[in-house]
Amino acid sequence: xxxxxxxxxxxxxxxxxxxxxxxxxxxxxxxxxxxxxxxxxxxxxxxxxxxxxxxxxxxxxxxxxxxxxxxxxxxxxxxxxxxxxxxxxxxxxxxxxxxxxxxxxxxxxxxxxxxxxxxxxxxxxxxxxxxxxxxxxxxxxxxxxxxxxxxxxxxxxxxxxxxxxxxxxxxxxxxxxxxxxxxxxxxxxxxxxxxxxxxxxxxxxxxxxxxxxxxxxxxxxxxxxxxxxxxxxxxxxxxxxxxxxxxxxxxxxxxxxxxxxxxxxx
Amino acid sequence: xxxxxxxxxxxxxxxxxxxxxxxxxxxxxxxxxxxxxxxxxxxxxxxxxxxxxxxxxxxxxxxxxxxxxxxxxxxxxxxxxxxxxxxxxxxxxxxxxxxxxxxxxxxxxxxxxxxxxxxxxxxxxxxxxxxxxxxxxxxxxxxxxxxxxxxxxxxxxxxxxxxxxxxxxxxxxxxxxxxxxxxxxxxxxxxxxxxxxxxxxxxxxxxxxxxxxxxxxxxxxxxxxxxxxxxxxxxxxxxxxxxxxxxxxxxxxxxxxxxxxxxxxx
Numbered sequence: 001x002x003x004x005x006x007x008x009x010x011x012x013x014x015x016x017x018x019x020x021x022x023x024x025x026x027x028x029x030x031x032x033x034x035x036x037x038x039x040x041x042x043x044x045x046x047x048x049x050x051x052x053x054x055x056x057x058x059x060x061x062x063x064x065x066x067x068x069x070x071x072x073x074x075x076x077x078x079x080x081x082x083x084x085x086x087x088x089x090x091x092x093x094x095x096x097x098x099x100x101x102x103x104x105x106x107x108x109x110x111x112x113x114x115x116x117x118x119x120x121x122x123x124x125x126x127x128x129x130x131x132x133x134x135x136x137x138x139x140x141x142x143x144x145x146x147x148x149x150x151x152x153x154x155x156x157x158x159x160x161x162x163x164x165x166x167x168x169x170x171x172x173x174x175x176x177x178x179x180x181x182x183x184x185x186x187x188x189x190x191x192x193x194x195x196x197x198x199x200x201x202x203x204x205x206x207x208x209x210x211x212x213x214x215x216x217x218x219x220x221x222x223x224x225x226x227x228x229x230x231x232x233x234x235x236x237x238x239x240x241x242x243x244x245x246x247x248x249x250x251x252x253x254x255x256x257x258x259x260x261x262x263x264x265x266x
Numbered sequence: 267x268x269x270x271x272x273x274x275x276x277x278x279x280x281x282x283x284x285x286x287x288x289x290x291x292x293x294x295x296x297x298x299x300x301x302x303x304x305x306x307x308x309x310x311x312x313x314x315x316x317x318x319x320x321x322x323x324x325x326x327x328x329x330x331x332x333x334x335x336x337x338x339x340x341x342x343x344x345x346x347x348x349x350x351x352x353x354x355x356x357x358x359x360x361x362x363x364x365x366x367x368x369x370x371x372x373x374x375x376x377x378x379x380x381x382x383x384x385x386x387x388x389x390x391x392x393x394x395x396x397x398x399x400x401x402x403x404x405x406x407x408x409x410x411x412x413x414x415x416x417x418x419x420x421x422x423x424x425x426x427x428x429x430x431x432x433x434x435x436x437x438x439x440x441x442x443x444x445x446x447x448x449x450x451x452x453x454x455x456x457x458x459x460x461x462x463x464x465x466x467x468x469x470x471x472x473x474x475x476x477x478x479x480x481x482x483x484x485x486x487x488x489x490x491x492x493x494x495x496x497x498x499x500x501x502x503x504x505x506x507x508x509x510x511x512x513x514x515x516x517x518x519x520x521x522x523x524x525x526x527x528x529x530x531x532x
Binding site for chain 1: 343
């Protein structure tokens with residue numbers, strides 16, 4: 001059995017530029033693709049078509065934000081099971097962020113499948129791989145809100161913030177799987193290690209420290225920024241890149257925390 | 267029960283620019299999206315992963331060709347069922363036309379789902395809607411080959427031909443469903459009627475006239491071109507746009523043929 005990681009590695013061997021939130025094309029164009037599948041990413045009993053469309057586009061636009069890009073437009077392809085009639089509501093949800101949906105393809109499928117490709121522009125596209133030891137790790141907004149609220153499918157892509165951070169960041173990623181995973185990805189792509197101080201994580205209302213560290217779907221941005229740069233007041237420093245490799249989550253005494261035991265620590 | 271046509275109409279009401287093979291963006295960029303679903307578009311028992319990937323990209327690149335565009339790059343998203351391990355071969359099939367696959371997304375799904383978005387450039391993007399009464403209808407290559415051979419999943423997108431025809435065509439579409447359907451779409455988008463002379467259809471080896479008219483998956487181009495334009499010798503005139511609406515398929519005596527009875531006519 002081939003693992004998902006092995007499949008991604010196989011894909012990387014064929015495709016140019018896989019490994020960032022979006023591909024960077026000549027002329028500052030960035031190009032990203034995302035697929036949402038019923039039963040994997042969402043549940044039709046829990047969310048209506050508008051919310052599902054909004055969630056799908058939100059994740060994709062968050063990828064744009066993570067590149068420091070401003071989205072230009074999107075195309076969507078829908079796999080639609082028998083009996084599903086809400087394509088217009090799906091499309092309305094996708095278009096709800098004000099980014100034009102300029103094309104669509106519709107086909108039959110057993111599960112509802114939504115695939116969105118977004119095109120954006122960035123004066124200075126930011127990859128995951130440019131971080132250097134000594135860079136501060138900063139996040140937008142607050143973390144763990146989706147985990148604390150039982151996942152609402154609500155996404156606010158940080159386009160404006162991404163554009164600001166994109167002027168100064170050495171590396172950037174959006175937090176789709178939680179900083180305990182995504183900070184490691186940024187550090188690995190940058191050839192560094194990373195330390196995240198759990199006490200510094202800006203927690204969403206009701207979120208535990210563990211939820212702030214490991215909860216998914218927050219779609220906030222994590223940027224690496226040189227220590228000499230003055231930060232906007234909405235950005236929170238949560239750690240730094242260090243020489244070496246691996247991500248360490250530490251308590252206020254600098255002791256590495258094993259998140260499997262996190263409930264006791266909190 | 268809402269029909270697929272009603273869903274497409276609903277989508278059209280939200281999305282800007284749906285109705286062509288690709289969306290046209292400022293600066294001559296064109297942007298298209300396609301989704302292929304196992305059991306709907308292909309059968310994994312019959313085709314290997316490389317062939318499926320090649321078929322998926324071929325259909326998308328054919329959309330580029332139909333706009334008179336040269337493809338720049340593609341992104342792909344894959345929904346992968348348990349036990350499917352050939353993502354690298356899928357991606358290799360997609361990249362087989364020499365157009366860079368610059369990004370990918372991978373997720374679980376019950377059926378194998380492949381969604382490709384392509385970005386291209388056209389000096390003069392050709393829509394379906396620019397045809398005028400009096401324009402000749404011309405096709406590339408030969409028709410009915412896929413129907414005659416039992417559908418091989420083999421696609422040769424007519425990029426070079428699309429670029430040449432794109433310099434002079436008033437409207438263009440690729441023949442994915444057969445000229446008996448697609449010529450009607452071009453005519454309707456152009457606000458015209460159309461006549462296609464069945465005896466003029468360039469038939470692929472072994473193809474009946476009915477297969478040439480109604481067989482899908484040929485992915486040849488159908489262009490409307492003013493009668494004063496000199497045509498390349500690989501283009502075949504098969505009919506013309508006329509005032510009014512509707513598509514008529516006619517025999518050499520100009521008598522309208524009902525394709526339900528076509529076997530007897532042949």
